[in-house]
Amino acid sequence: EDYTITVWSGGTGDTSTYRIDAIKLAAEQMMRQAEIRGDDLSITVEGQAWSGWDDFKQAFTLASEAENAPDIGVSGHEDIGPWSEAGLIRPIEDYVYFDTWPLNTIYPNLIETATFNDRVWGVPQDAEARVMFWSIPALEAIGWSQDEIESLAQRVESGDFTLYDMLDTVKTMQDEGVIEPGMGFGPRVSNGPDYWQFYQSFGGEMSDPETGKLVVDTGALEGMYGFFADAVEKGVVSNTHLGTEWDVWHQNAAAGNYGTWHGGTWHKAQWQNQFGLADFFGDVQYTLIPAGTEDGRANSITHPLVYLLSATSTEDESVIAAELIAMASAPDINALHAVKSAHLGISKDETRVPFYAADEWLSAASSRLAPHTNAIPNNSDFGTFWTAMYQGLEASWTGASTPEEAAQTVADTVKQSLGDDVVLR
Amino acid sequence: MTRNFALFPLMVVITLISLPLMVMYGFLILDTVTDAPPGALWPDEFTLRHWRFLWDMSAAGNVWKATLNTAVLALSMVAVVVPVSSLAGYAIARLNLPYRRFFLGGILVMHAFPAVTLLIGVFFVLKFAGLYNTMIGVILVKGALMLPFGIWIMKGFYDAVPWEIEMAGVQDGASRLTVFRRLILPQVKPGLVALSVFAFLDGWGEYLLPRVLAPGSDMTVMSVLLNGLIAGDDIGYDFNLFKAVGVFYTLPVIALFAIFQNRLMTIFGGGTKG
Amino acid sequence: MSSFADPIVDGARRARPVRPRRAPVSRLGLILMAPALLLLTLFFFLPVALTGVFAFTDLSTSTGIGRGDYVVTPTLLRQLGDKGLSDTDAEAVARSSVTVDAAGLARARAAGVDDRFLDEIERRFMGRDYEAPAGFVRDLRGLRTAPRRPRDLKSAAALFETSVLNQRFATSQALAAQLEAMAPEIAPAVRARIVEASFTGARFTTENFRTLATQKETARLVGNTFLYVGATLSLFNVGLGLFLAVVLFYMPKGASSLFSTLWLLPRITPVVLYAVMWKWFTWEGGFLPILADQVGLPSFNYMKGSVVTAWATMITLNGFIGASFGLILFSGALRAIPLQQLWASEVDGASRWQQVRRIILPQMRWPILFVTAYQTLSLLSSYEQIWLTTNGGPGRTTSVWALEAFKTALSNYTGNLEYGMGAAMALVLVVVGLALSLIYLRLFKFSELVGRPKIEI
């Protein structure tokens, strides 16, 4: 039998090629197994990677609508909501046993992120933590002791050191000329799950754990918008920061031009491989995203990508694709991706793969950050909320509206389109 | 022009205004074969490194495949737009059609109205025709979107053919089809050439439609490939490489344009005299 | 061609005034038009019509395009619960049971499940009931004859299950029938409500327009669009175009064609390359910032680094493309002014400025109006350049209507493609475009363009 399995993968740059290559490895393995078993099986894996998300999601959605979709899609877990509702994907639980190896080793909370409407739709492909990074040389330059720097992580975690403390710190850096004006704080330059962290820092909850309804916490939104507006006000970040080129941001981050900045665990790989950051641990301290107020909490968001099965494949292709996904989730294969792209592993077993265990950053992040992560909800309406949240952020950041107005607009917009399916707080 | 006015001030003014373009296009070429130290305006080193993408497929992806795809798209545009427009243009310029005014008005409106905003509807049609993520789909859509322009242009050229020629042809006993084929078509050759070049240029430079309607890697055209070099969250951009690919991509267009410049001018003039 | 087969035999006896005969329809014309009509209908009119329809739906990624199934999900039950569905009813709907009975075995046999496997099921589990399918599957996996592939086993197992939860039904009747069979105690009205709510596809609504009309963002977008179109048009498409045309008009042929070629380049350069040339020109490390740095001016990413420079960049880069259109059109119009008129004015003693202002410009009114009209439409609905350069940034300060429509419908980070809303926004553009077009058609004496065919037979 001949199969051609196509894999489309979003947000996939130079360091994350194993999102596709893992499937290829699995295919190779499956063919060998078939050969030994005496079956005639040939699988060609065709992969296509998108470096951005908008293109990828557009392509996957439209291709699915046109019944022209790839057999496997690699996307953020939050897409499960809308895509399953629209019937674009099939639940993978129909095709694999989650109680056999290797799927049974995957962290249950990751499986949870791939679950929607009581069904498991995809297999988590990686995990991560999103991190606040701190420039050690800059902290030292304003007189922080080694101890203070080291204990920062605990202080953040305990809620002792808040976002506003952070602003004061970077302001000091700027005032003392350690950091260029406007470069004290280097947030992510475009939309991303990261910004939900700040919502959480101010006590926001994305969805109600009881009912699964989305929660628009106007107060948290206001707090978060106010925080960025204050940061602009203080002059530690420019009001036009959003939309800066990624490249520029990476360069600044890797060169230590920012006092603090936030990104993902995987960024470390890019800074080292592409932007010439030599001594990561010597130069960069990392913590959770600090709490904004007492109501809030220090937090980090994980945003696992998941392997999904397209609903437009034939039954046979889906069977093969699902098996490939399961095989690609084996600790040793998945570790290739984890280590190369500095993402976190998906299972306990993976952390024991020597190749993975030898990576200082991954083990540190796995222990210090991963336990505190949560994910954005799988809810088919979450995109609406997200889009509105980001537009509000843009508006308040650039000064187009006040934080209060922006938060109110978000609440109104979301309420208007989702009605009873959302809880306003 | 008469020599009653001085030329020099004009030269200065126009050169100043054109400076951004001169710089951009000048450096476009220059940067493909040189390297400049960071923060410097002027290059200090000659290199052919940026052209490595021609043989090294890891530098910028498979440019040859993309070039082929682009050429297919561009040539297909010619193949779709020119015949269809020249037929319809003739009918609309010269034949008794019911609702002819309505057609003409419609064409004019559509001509003025770039239809990229209708992409969702277009997608829907392609979805039903099973043409999403195929080159044929892109060609048909792009071709159809260009038709109003093409028909309008061709109508302009037909309008310039004296009615008397057509009358003479009919008078000589030829049917309208014969008149069209043997007497009128040869007169609008410049129009056909200009429209062909134009359709080619348009197809060659198209970005949005292939990007949205044919995202599959088999169909990657140069514009999409080129943009891939600079878009995305985490790819280090290399302007020089980008420009080299860009020059490689654009050179045929510029050459074509240089050859046919005068004819294109007439198409612009003729096509917009409405 | 038979319509004129009735010759007026004796015109003298006919009453006056004469009623002119209609020219016969040219069949050839229809044939020649056919390919164009077909293509235009498919990819122009039909999309316009569809846009019109979509605009009144809540079409989005989660509804899918042009289809919809009937699915009862736990989420739906919860939502219905909020709206007054009783817990008992909800439980009844959510009920699921597995029974190994003869009917189930027959269903499985009919579906082509391996006989030996079924035999074993019959032998081991006949008559058993399971609370949840998971237990049944676990039991089945213990069988010796169980299929190797999970999919085969699970689909076999599903044949013994009665449940509506998470099942996709193509029609409302199918769901209703299943519901009735499974939970006959639910009142028909309630059942109907459940079925109605379980539809996943798009529904008709005017919500999109209400949102557009009420949200604050609309005003800002409209403002931006006005600013963009107005500034680009007046400064570049008309202003610069006119200026270039006049200057080139006075230049010797060689220089004039050189510069007009230069100014045509932006129009023929593929948009992707053109966009990047501007990035190179305005970004950090690009030409202008380096230059500014060297002369001590503020140096940053002009394209995205500040609202003012972003607007300036965006307008300029679009304007440079637009200027060529004006240049060509105005040059044509200038050349149409009889040379003698210019000679006359020189002989009359006019300086160049006087010649331009008093002889040339007043005669350019018409072309200026045309360029304005024509380019308003183009600018209103084009967004490719903006998308590839500022992409509406910083923030959304330079976003315009068309770009926002495109992003809403087809391209955004969260993948939440709101086709319906996007179509509504596109429809607004279509309507504005049509209205403007109609005005222009009036303005430009369309009827003179239409000249009737001169051969009537």
Added chain:
Amino acid sequence: MRLNLENFTKCFDGTPVIEGLNLTVEDGEMLALLGPSGCGKSTTLLSVCGIYRADGGRILFGGRDVSALPSQRRNVGVVFQNYALYPHLTVEENIAFPLTVQKPRPSAAEIARQVREIAELIHIDALLGRRPAQLSGGQQQRVALARALVRKPDVLLLDEPLANLDAKLRLEMRSEIRRIQLETGITAILVTHDQVEAMSMCDRVAIMDKGEILQIDSPTQMYRSPANRFVAGFLGNPPITFLEGRTGPEGRFSMEAGLTLPLPSHLRGMPSGRPIALGLRPEHFGHGGQGQATGRVTFVEPQGREMLFDVQAAPGVTLRSIQPTRDDVSIGDEVTWKVDADRMLAFDAEGRRL
């Protein structure tokens, strides 16, 4: 072949341009259709050849009604004002075109023979290989004629065939076209607004105005006795001078401005006080006759062989005279010249000839 238009009517956009026109062209005759711009000459022609459809009435070729036939089946040859040669074809191909679209198509040899034959008749056999752009105006003219004639049409129509030629060439082509028409014996209509052309080339001239035919006659007859004032004013160069006045006593005519002249002899009996207009041609002033007029010369125009004099015979009344070149009269002189009253043309208030 004899050509009839019976009650022919043609409208554009609902308004009739020509209404109920009747016209007969005899077999072998060449008729000039002469009239001011916009009077409907071309319209008539294009209706005859079937480009326009008649909106009323009939068009008969040799008695056969062709009104409903399309152009292709009318067998009419047309020479258009701008010749309408096919620029991408050689002269030979241009002439051959009507033959190549015939059904059944004649053999190549046959076509070549016919083309050569007509080319010889029209003296363009040396040009057959050229393209229209390489020909002078006169040569293009001939090619157009050859193309119109090659398929032996029933009727030949010429729409201002000489308008684009320069004066000298026009003179030549006039006799040339007439020669060919006479040699082929074809029925022809020549449309023109040039009176000299009309008079010099045709057997009869039809004068048209506002879609109506005012008079059909031989050229000389038409000049000598125009049916109405329009025709009289239209023919003649320098044009006739009209004097508005009333009949007076004793067979005289008098104008308000004071000038009086004898009436033409056949009108002397008219009752006095009737408003009439007299037309005086320049060649009938200053050459002899019973009447005479005195006035001051206001303008002298030497035209080589002849001279034109404007004589102000009364305030606001200028008489024009044309005479062989003479040196004895100059501006400001007072002259008394004879008026050939009998040859003056008289019209009533409605412009009808008296």
Added chain:
Amino acid sequence: MRLNLENFTKCFDGTPVIEGLNLTVEDGEMLALLGPSGCGKSTTLLSVCGIYRADGGRILFGGRDVSALPSQRRNVGVVFQNYALYPHLTVEENIAFPLTVQKPRPSAAEIARQVREIAELIHIDALLGRRPAQLSGGQQQRVALARALVRKPDVLLLDEPLANLDAKLRLEMRSEIRRIQLETGITAILVTHDQVEAMSMCDRVAIMDKGEILQIDSPTQMYRSPANRFVAGFLGNPPITFLEGRTGPEGRFSMEAGLTLPLPSHLRGMPSGRPIALGLRPEHFGHGGQGQATGRVTFVEPQGREMLFDVQAAPGVTLRSIQPTRDDVSIGDEVTWKVDADRMLAFDAEGRRL
């Protein structure tokens, strides 16, 4: 103001179109520049007004060299062939334009006064509010003239000012322009290729060919005694007929085809056997004289008042005669008509007048 061109030369793209031309126009004189198309008339004119720069020689206005001055400072009024009115301005604004660009700019009242003055002179004061598009050809013509005259130019140049008018209007405008030129006493050059126009309007006519001036003379003189064969052939309508032959014995002229005629009396003494060409104008054939010629009438062209006859006097020799309309001669008749030998013009082999 007197106008001189001294050794004037003008090249286009390196090839001289006019070389070393000398021309003087006296103060207050109106000179016609007459010549075939392309001979350089417009070029000369445009150089005088400064649109073209002279490539050699000098242009003097009243003795002052203006060759290096731009148009704006030459103070020349020009009327272009198509009038070149400013279509967006009213008649009043058109006429005022030259005044409004003057420095210092005259007061509005002053401008209005001058415009009104010139408008009255030219009889267009009723039209001042209209736009050019609302005017007839003749009215446009006058506006152009007014605009050229309003700032009292030193020299008035008219480049084919009548070419676009219809025959009747042309006739009128001829006298009108002349009247105004005479009234203002301005020095003027009229460029035309219409001989009637040149002869009827100007004091002197300069005939030009291929960039050279062949003869300058008064119109009548020029017609009667052209300096060379080109001039003789150029003037006269219908044109002169040239007969190529040799002088024979006894003061006669004979052609190879067999026709013989008496030589003009002043040439009777010429030695025999010399190749000469005789020019016979149509009005000198059939009107009297000592010679006579016999032949068959091949073509008759009624032109209303007169008739043109082509008489084949010998194989290949066609003599043309113009006579008042007569009915007694028709095609094919054999006629013997007098030739006015003394008025024939004779030219030597180089085309010089004998």
